[in-house]
Every structure is written in structure tokens, then in C-alpha cells.
Amino acid sequence: xxxxxxxxxxxxxxxxxxxxxxxxxxxxxxxxxxxxxxxxxxxxxxxxxxxxxxxxxxxxxxxxxxxxxxxxxxxxxxxxxxxxxxxxxxxxxxxxxxxxxxxxxxxxxxxxxxxxxxxxxxxxxxxxxxxxxxxxxxxxxxxxxxxxxxxxxxxxxxxxxxxxxxxxxxxxxxxxxxxxxxxxxxxxxxxxxxxxxxxxxxxxxxxxxxxxxxxxxxxxxxxxxxxxxxxxxxxxxxxxxxxxxxxxxxxxxxxxx
Amino acid sequence: xxxxxxxxxxxxxxxxxxxxxxxxxxxxxxxxxxxxxxxxxxxxxxxxxxxxxxxxxxxxxxxxxxxxxxxxxxxxxxxxxxxxxxxxxxxxxxxxxxxxxxxxxxxxxxxxxxxxxxxxxxxxxxxxxxxxxxxxxxxxxxxxxxxxxxxxxxxxxxxxxxxxxxxxxxxxxxxxxxxxxxxxxxxxxxxxxxxxxxxxxxxxxxxxxxxxxxxxxxxxxxxxxxxxxxxxxxxxxxxxxxxxxxxxxxxxxxxxxxxxxxxxxxxxxxxxxxxxxxxxxxxxxxxxxxxxxxxxxxxxxxxxxxxxxxxxxxxxxxxxxxxxxxxxxxxxxxxxxxxxxxxxxxxxxxxxxxxxxxxxx
Amino acid sequence: xxxxxxxxxxxxxxxxxxxxxxxxxxxxxxxxxxxxxxxxxxxxxxxxxxxxxxxxxxxxxxxxxxxxxxxxxxxxxxxxxxxxxxxxxxxxxxxxxxxxxxxxxxxxxxxxxxxxxxxxxxxxxxxxxxxxxxxxxxxxxxxxxxxxxxxxxxxxxxxxxxxxxxxxxxxxxxxxxxxxxxxxxxxxxxxxxxxxxxxxxxxxxxxxxxxxxxxxxxxxxxxxxxxxxxxxxxxxxxxxxxxxxxxxxxxxxxxxxxxxxxxxxxxxxxx
Numbered sequence: 001x002x003x004x005x006x007x008x009x010x011x012x013x014x015x016x017x018x019x020x021x022x023x024x025x026x027x028x029x030x031x032x033x034x035x036x037x038x039x040x041x042x043x044x045x046x047x048x049x050x051x052x053x054x055x056x057x058x059x060x061x062x063x064x065x066x067x068x069x070x071x072x073x074x075x076x077x078x079x080x081x082x083x084x085x086x087x088x089x090x091x092x093x094x095x096x097x098x099x100x101x102x103x104x105x106x107x108x109x110x111x112x113x114x115x116x117x118x119x120x121x122x123x124x125x126x127x128x129x130x131x132x133x134x135x136x137x138x139x140x141x142x143x144x145x146x147x148x149x150x151x152x153x154x155x156x157x158x159x160x161x162x163x164x165x166x167x168x169x170x171x172x173x174x175x176x177x178x179x180x181x182x183x184x185x186x187x188x189x190x191x192x193x194x195x196x197x198x199x200x201x202x203x204x205x206x207x208x209x210x211x212x213x214x215x216x217x218x219x220x221x222x223x224x225x226x227x228x229x230x231x232x233x234x235x236x237x238x239x240x241x242x243x244x245x246x247x248x249x250x251x252x253x254x255x256x257x
Numbered sequence: 258x259x260x261x262x263x264x265x266x267x268x269x270x271x272x273x274x275x276x277x278x279x280x281x282x283x284x285x286x287x288x289x290x291x292x293x294x295x296x297x298x299x300x301x302x303x304x305x306x307x308x309x310x311x312x313x314x315x316x317x318x319x320x321x322x323x324x325x326x327x328x329x330x331x332x333x334x335x336x337x338x339x340x341x342x343x344x345x346x347x348x349x350x351x352x353x354x355x356x357x358x359x360x361x362x363x364x365x366x367x368x369x370x371x372x373x374x375x376x377x378x379x380x381x382x383x384x385x386x387x388x389x390x391x392x393x394x395x396x397x398x399x400x401x402x403x404x405x406x407x408x409x410x411x412x413x414x415x416x417x418x419x420x421x422x423x424x425x426x427x428x429x430x431x432x433x434x435x436x437x438x439x440x441x442x443x444x445x446x447x448x449x450x451x452x453x454x455x456x457x458x459x460x461x462x463x464x465x466x467x468x469x470x471x472x473x474x475x476x477x478x479x480x481x482x483x484x485x486x487x488x489x490x491x492x493x494x495x496x497x498x499x500x501x502x503x504x505x506x507x508x509x510x511x512x513x514x515x516x517x518x519x520x521x522x523x524x525x526x527x528x529x530x531x532x533x534x535x536x537x538x539x540x541x542x543x544x545x546x547x548x549x550x551x552x553x554x555x556x557x558x559x560x561x562x563x564x565x566x567x568x569x570x571x572x573x574x575x576x577x578x579x580x581x582x583x584x585x586x587x588x589x590x591x592x593x594x595x596x597x598x599x600x601x602x603x604x605x606x607x608x609x610x611x612x613x614x615x616x617x618x
Numbered sequence: 619x620x621x622x623x624x625x626x627x628x629x630x631x632x633x634x635x636x637x638x639x640x641x642x643x644x645x646x647x648x649x650x651x652x653x654x655x656x657x658x659x660x661x662x663x664x665x666x667x668x669x670x671x672x673x674x675x676x677x678x679x680x681x682x683x684x685x686x687x688x689x690x691x692x693x694x695x696x697x698x699x700x701x702x703x704x705x706x707x708x709x710x711x712x713x714x715x716x717x718x719x720x721x722x723x724x725x726x727x728x729x730x731x732x733x734x735x736x737x738x739x740x741x742x743x744x745x746x747x748x749x750x751x752x753x754x755x756x757x758x759x760x761x762x763x764x765x766x767x768x769x770x771x772x773x774x775x776x777x778x779x780x781x782x783x784x785x786x787x788x789x790x791x792x793x794x795x796x797x798x799x800x801x802x803x804x805x806x807x808x809x810x811x812x813x814x815x816x817x818x819x820x821x822x823x824x825x826x827x828x829x830x831x832x833x834x835x836x837x838x839x840x841x842x843x844x845x846x847x848x849x850x851x852x853x854x855x856x857x858x859x860x861x862x863x864x865x866x867x868x869x870x871x872x873x874x875x876x877x878x879x880x881x882x883x884x885x886x887x888x889x
Contacts, residue, residue: 005697005700005701008693008694008697009694009697009701009709012690012694012768013712015765015768016712016713016716016765016768016769017716019724019727019728019730019731019765020716020719020724020727022727022730022731022737023723023726023727023730026730033735034730034733034735034736034737035735035736035737035739035740036740075628075629075632076629078625078626078628078629079625079626079628079629079630081622081625081626082622082623082624082625082626082627082629083626085622085623085625086623086626094626094629094630094633097633097637097638098629098633100637100641101636101637103818103822103874104867104870105822105823105825105826105866105867105870106823106826107826107827107828107843107846107847107863108641108644108826108863108866108867108870109640111644111846111850111859111860111863112637112640112641112643112644113636113640114850115640115643115644115647115856115860116635116636116639116640116643118856119643131636132636134632134636135632135636135637138629138632138636142629152343155339155341155343156343156345156346158310158330158337158339158343159337159339159343159344159345160345160356161309161310161329161330161331162308162310162330162331162335162336162337162339162405163331163336163356163357163360163404163405163408164331164332164357164360164361164408165331165356165357165360166331166360167331169360173356174345177345177347178346178347192718196718196720196721198720198721198722198829199829203850212720213720213722216720216722216723216726217722217829220722220726220729220833221832224726224729224730228723228726229730231723232719232720232723232726232727235718235719235720235723236715236719239715239718239719240715242718243711243714243715243718247711
């Protein structure tokens with residue numbers, strides 16, 4: 001049984017990783033072929049980095065992701081604090097509305113926003129993408145911050161008041177640090193959702209603007225170039241490193257606790 | 258004793274739920290007062306109103322003669338040891354204790370001295386740099402005490418501070434709390450549902466139920482002379498039986514006449530229906546037929562120091578709870594005797610509503 | 619607590635502007651013709667042969683992909699629960715990592731493998747077998763869906779499975795249950811919330827995708843997502859596109875309502 005399990009894990013892992021590794025190998029292939037490896041070369045990496053289109057898309061992707069995550073974090077965290085003051089019924093209505101973008105299909109969210117911009121004659125571009133990304137990020141911030149604001153936070157807040165702190169001071173010194181893990185994970189979740197998004201960006205972008213995802217899509221439609229393999233390799237390595245760091249820090253935190 | 262805190266006709270409801278029904282309470286300087294009652298009796302709400310965390314719907318809170326009803330918690334010279342302690346998890350022990358002192362702008366040197374002093378007081382010398390999650394429950398409880406008392410409050414409020422500790426630690430901490438109170442010389446208002454805690458530590462016990470104060474008095478008064486069935490039942494084990502005054506200072510229970518010490522003077526004239534409380538340790542075992550009444554032992558438990566026995570009356574109508582150092586076998590027929598001073602006569606609830614209040618435990 | 623309802627104002631405005639009005643505008647366009655009059659034609663258009671076929675194929679492929687993902691993911695989650703790697707997070711890490719890769723690139727990888735001149739065909743011809751037409755088939759699309767969405771099935775199921783108290787399983791054995799009985803009466807019922815969110819996270823994107831079918835179907839196989847996308851981007855017929863989206867949303871809502879019936883926790887394991 002144990003052995004069978006290991007074999008099963010291995011098969012699934014091969015299924016998940018073999019395609020990615022194929023791309024990585026081919027990214028170092030001098031020939032454009034998708035099948036035959038001729039000579040080791042960095043030329044597709046050079047092409048990738050010389051592409052002004054790609055560099056622009058990278059800048060767009062990350063600036064939108066940071067700004068959208070920032071906006072979503074602020075709006076979402078404030079919303080959690082605001083909703084805490086409301087009647088449970090009002091709060092539940094808002095939370096239900098909050099769930100819509102999360103549960104809805106991306107294509108519906110995308111075309112809904114597109115129609116909204118068209119109706120109001122808002123020219124589609126950087127700002128419409130940013131607005132749309134913040135829209136689908138806010139629910140994630142709310143879902144990760146809200147559980148941190150509970151009876152326990154109330155008690156700590158009261159304890160601070162009991163010790164003479166003003167409400168503002170108690171909020172800054174006690175409540176905010178308590179919410180912080182939720183806020184930061186909400187921010188990170190938003191950031192990765194934004195970087196990863198294709199469908200909503202596709203419908204809400206204007207003609208002249210690209211993110212990494214939309215650029216990949218338009219390039220794949222024209223014909224796959226190995227510079228995309230180079231991009232895959234870079235993204236994979238970056239994701240690997242980031243996740244390893246996060247994991248190591250997590251393990252360290254767990255060990256300390 | 259000077260009066261320090263006075264609650265005047267405090268009422269409080271949450272929605273339709275009436276939690277406090279005209280609470281009147283006076284707490285003297287340097288007194289150890291315990292609010293005792295089952296959960297939902299309003300004891301914690303009373304404490305939170307004194308602490309400034311809840312506003313009463315009506316009534317006035319006086320502190321040192323001044324009306325502080327509307328004063329926010331952070332401006333009251335009162336500190337609280339919270340249930341589950343509410344220690345700030347992202348601060349270490351020292352920072353937790355220093356919190357109140359920092360807020361009031363004390364100097365670093367003063368704060369450092371105070372932390373040292375407080376940690377010594379609660380027997381946790383050298384714990385300044387520990388993290389909260391490294392502390393045991395008992396240690397957290399002491400730090401919560403330390404954090405409150407460094408601010409030199411006139412009153413310390415304690416909301417079930419020992420509730421989360423195991424039995425042995427709880428008993429140790431009871432002594433500790435009494436010692437601390439003596440050393441500090443301040444007023445303690447203590448909330449608990451544990452009657453043993455209330456009886457061992459307090460100068461005054463206030464028994465509450467359903468938002469009413471049922472009885473207040475010294476632990477001895479509360480134990481020996483419970484005012485009604487609720488108090489009798491809540492404080493320690495007891496036999497609570499209905500009876501009828503048949504003569505001056507004679508009560509009849511289940512057809513048997515018991516001489517007692519309450520009569521018309523105490524409000525129990527002949528023919529009045531009453532409730533009678535007899536503590537299980539006050540029923541003395543005599544040879545069969547040599548006591549006031551007889552019965553058969555139907556169960557027996559050894560519970561440490563003594564035996565606990567259930568004795569069925571001969572007509573089978575009543576089961577008496579007895580505690581005795583001597584054991585008697587199940588099935589044995591015995592006689593029983595109760596001294597007149599150990600028979601506590603209580604008035605019967607007048608109405609169903611009142612009986613609900615008293616007996617809903 | 620700092621109780622100020624006004625803090626939620628930006629959020630409420632955002633919900634109205636970013637979610638509610640846009641959704642209402644789909645409804646508005648869906649029931650409107652080009653002249654601005656009210657019509658059911660955009661809804662009824664779903665019954666046209668091409669549209670009906672696309673919807674049917676979408677439902678079928680999404681269903682097949684979801685079932686395959688579930689069949690692959692459940693044993694995986696069970697193995698992870700028992701293995702010591704699962705607890706250290708290493709195996710979880712292995713399943714999260716591909717999710718961080720842009721899914722267009724992941725789909726492209728299969729294009730590279732499956733193409734006529736691609737890796738698999740090169741291997742096949744190298745051993746002397748005839749070239750296979752792997753791309754542009756429904757099979758390729760299902761493969762792409764399973765590949766892209768499998769981690770979204772494994773993680774929620776693993777999350778619920780790993781929280782099952784082992785004492786419950788021991789108690790079931792102690793009470794004489796067979797291994798099969800333990801699975802059917804204890805483990806699977808307790809895993810339902812995870813399975814439900816896994817199905818939601820696979821079925822809905824699979825049902826509505828236009829990217830995977832475009833990349834691995836070579837534009838020859840149309841799913842409902844492709845039809846809607848084309849109405850918006852190529853034909854610029856937002857009215858028809860909105861109408862078809864409304865019908866598609868009905869399928870999404872129905873499938874979610876059905877799924878929620880099984881999940882009494884209200885989808886808490888989604889995150």
C-alpha cells in the first residue's frame with residue numbers, strides 16, 4: 001500500500017511537472033524546434049529581455065498587481081471594521097454581495113465590467129484594469145481579515161482601554177497588530193490573483209495595453225516562440241524561490257511556536 | 258469601612274433579554290467582594306458596568322462618591338483581570354505589564370522598576386522577556402494580575418480569573434489572591450460561578466440569579482442562613498424540602514415535627530408553609546428508632562474525607578442526602594437527628610414567577 | 619471596538635460599481651436588441667443549433683474533467699494525509715507551485731507536447747509509429763482542463779481530509795467497521811465540504827473557459843465560452859453575448875445551488 005501510494009504520487013508529479021520541464025529544457029534550445037534539441041543557448045532569453053513589448057507588459061503586470069492589492073487591502077480592511085459595527089443582517093447581505101465576484105465565473109465578471117465601462121463611455125486602459133482587479137481582490141482581503149476580528153480582538157481592545165489607552169492608541173497598538181496576519185495574507189493573495197489573472201484583464205484592457213498574460217495569449221495565437229519558454233522558466237524559478245522562502249519562514253515560525 | 262463603589266438601581270438589557278434588574282450594591286474600601294451565580298445571572302455584566310465596558314440602561318455608578326456612570330473605561334481608576342486574561346499576544350511579558358504605564362507616560366526607569374516589583378509580587382521574577390505563548394495558564398493568570406496592579410488601581414476587577422486553571426492550581430491561586438490583596442491593600446471585586454472560591458476568599462459574597470441579587474452577606478451567613486431555595490441549592494449540597502410551621506418554632510416535614518429556632522419573630526408564624534434547608538453534614542446518624550426520624554440507606558459513595566449517603570424515608574416519599582465520617586452499609590436502617598439550630602427555615606416563593614427566578618439554575 | 623459603519627462606505631460603493639451595476643448591465647444588454655427595444659431573442663438564441671451544441675459540449679467536457687480531477691485528487695489527498703511529507707507542507711508545496719505558473723503558459727506547454735511537430739509525436743515517430751492527431755481534439759481540451767485545474771481539486775480536499783481527527787477513524791474501526799465502511803461512512807462524509815469546493819473550483823472555470831479550448835482546440839472546437847468571447851471581441855454583438863452569458867449564468871447558479879446542498883458549512887473551505 002505504501003509503495004502503491006509512492007508510485008501514485010510519482011505519476012501525478014510527473015503529470016504536473018513534465019510539461020513544465022519540457023518548456024524549461026526547450027528554452028535553452030538554440031533551434032526553434034519544439035522537438036529536437038540542437039545546441040544549448042541563451043538566445044531566447046536575450047530575445048525576451050530585448051522585447052520592449054514584454055518589458056512593458058511586465059511593468060504593467062506588477063504595477064497593477066501592487067496597486068490593486070494595496071487598494072483592495074485598504075478598502076477591504078476598512079470594510080471589515082465597518083461591517084463589525086453593523087447589524088448581523090446588514091453584514092450578511094454585504095458578505096453575500098462580497099461573495100459574488102469570488103463565486104462567479106471570471107468570464108462573466110470580465111464581460112460585466114467591460115459592459116459597465118462601455119456603458120459609461122470610460123476608455124479602457126490601465127485604470128479600467130486596475131479598477132477591475134481591485135474589484136475581484138477586495139473579497140479575498142475581506143475573507144482573510146474578517147476572521148481575525150473576533151471576540152478575542154474585542155477583549156484585547158477592552159483590556160487596552162482598561163489600562164488607560166485611548167481608543168485610537170488601542171487600535172494602533174493592539175487591534176492592528178492582531179489583524180496584521182490577515183491583512184498581509186489578504187494583500188499577498190490579492191497580489192498573486194492579480195498577477196495571475198488573464199480573463200478579466202482580457203475583457204477590461206484597451207487595445208494598446210498588455211499584461212504578461214494578455215501578451216502571452218496574443219503571442220500564442222500568432223505562433224509559439226521559444227522566448228515564451230524562457231519566460232515560463234523564469235516565472236517557474238521565481239515562483240519556486242518565493243515559495244521556498246515563504247515555506248522556510250513558515251517552518252521557522254512553526255518551530256518557534 | 259468607607260464606601261468606595263455604590264451601584265444604584267442598575268438595569269441592563271440586551272435586546273429583549275433583561276440581564277440586570279435593579280441592582281443595588283455597595284462595596285467598601287479594601288473589601289473583597291465576590292459576585293457569585295450561575296452563568297447568565299448578570300454577574301459579569303455587573304462587573305463590566307463597574308469597569309466601564311457597558312453602559313447601564315438606567316441607574317448610577319458611584320466611585321468615591323462621584324457619579325462615574327458615563328466615564329469611559331480608560332478614565333477610571335479601576336483595572337481588570339479578564340477572563341482568559343486578554344494578554345497582548347504580540348508583546349512579551351514586560352511589554353504587557355508596561356502597557357498601562359506607557360499610556361500614562363511614566364518614565365522608562367519607573368516602568369522598569371514597576372515591572373520588577375510586579376513580577377516579584379506575583380512570584381514570576383525574571384520573566385520580563387518571555388513570550389506570552391511560552392507561559393502556562395497559571396503564569397498567564399499571574400501576568401494578567403501584574404499588568405493590572407502596576408497601575409495602582411483603587412479597585413481590581415477579576416472576571417472568573419481562575420476558571421481556566423485546573424483544580425490544584427486553582428486552590429493555590431486562591432491563597433495567592435488573598436495574599437496579594439492583603440499586600441496591596443486595595444478593593445477586589447471578584448466574579449465566579451464557583452461557590453468554593455467565593456466562600457474561601459471573600460469578605461462579602463453577593464449571590465445573583467436572573468439579574469437579581471438574591472442574598473449578600475459574609476460567607477458564613479450565606480452558607481448557614483441561605484435566604485431562599487436558590488441560594489441554599491447553589492451554595493453547597495443541601496436538602497431542600499417543603500414543610501409547614503405547626504407550632505411556635507416547630508416545623509413539620511413529611512409528617513414529622515422538628516424543633517427549630519425560627520418562629521413568628523423571624524416571620525414564620527404557625528401554619529405558614531415554608532421551605533426548609535438542612536445541610537447533609539448536619540444530619541446526625543443515630544441507632545434506628547433513637548432519632549427524630551428513620552430511613553434506609555439506598556446508596557453510599559466515598560468521596561475523600563467522608564461518605565455521602567442517600568437515605569430513603571420509611572414512607573418512601575423523601576430521599577435525604579447525608580454526609581458522615583462513619584460508613585453504614587446500603588440497606589441498613591438508621592435513625593436520624595437534626596439540631597434545631599441546623600434547621601434553616603426559608604419563606605416559600607410567593608408566585609410562580611418568583612419561584613422561577615429562584616429555582617432556575 | 620472602533621465602531622464606525624462609515625468605514626464600509628468605500629467597499630459598498632465598490633460593490634455597487636464593480637459588481638452589481640456591471641452584472642445588471644449584462645441583464646440589460648441581454649434583454650435588449652440593437653435598436654434598444656426589449657427582446658427575448660438574445661436568450662432564445664441559445665437554442666440555435668451551434669450554440670446548443672457548444673453548450674452541450676461545454677457541459678460534457680467540464681463534467682468529464684471534473685470527474686477525472688476528483689478521481690485523481692481524492693486518493694492523492696488520502697495519501698498526503700497519511701504521509702509524513704504532507705504534514706511538513708512539502709507535498710502541498712509541490713501542488714501549489716504549478717498554480718503559481720501562469721495558466722496560459724501551462725496550457726501552452728501541452729500545445730508544445732501535443733502538436734503535429736511536437737514532443738510526443740516526435741517520440742512516437744522515432745520508434746516508427748505513425749504520427750497521431752493529438753491536438754484540436756476534445757481529448758486535448760479535457761487534458762488541458764485536468765492539468766490546469768487538478769491542484770484546485772487536490773488542495774481543498776486535502777484541507778478537509780487533513781483536519782479529520784484520526785480518533786474518529788480509529789473509533790470507527792474500534793466499533794467494528796470494515797475499511798470500506800470507514801471510507802463510506804466516516805471519511806467521505808466528512809470530506810464533503812472539501813469535495814464540494816473542489817468541484818466548484820474545477821467545474822465552473824472548465825464550463826466557462828475559452829482559453830483552453832482556443833489553445834488546445836485550435837479554434838475548431840467551440841465551447842460556450844468561445845461563442846460568448848467571440849460575440850464580444852470579434853462580432854461586437856454585446857446584446858447576443860450578454861444574452862448567452864445570462865443563460866450560462868443560470869447553469870453556474872444551478873450547479874452551485876446543487877453543490878451547496880451537499881455542503882452544510884457554506885463553502886468555508888474555499889480558502
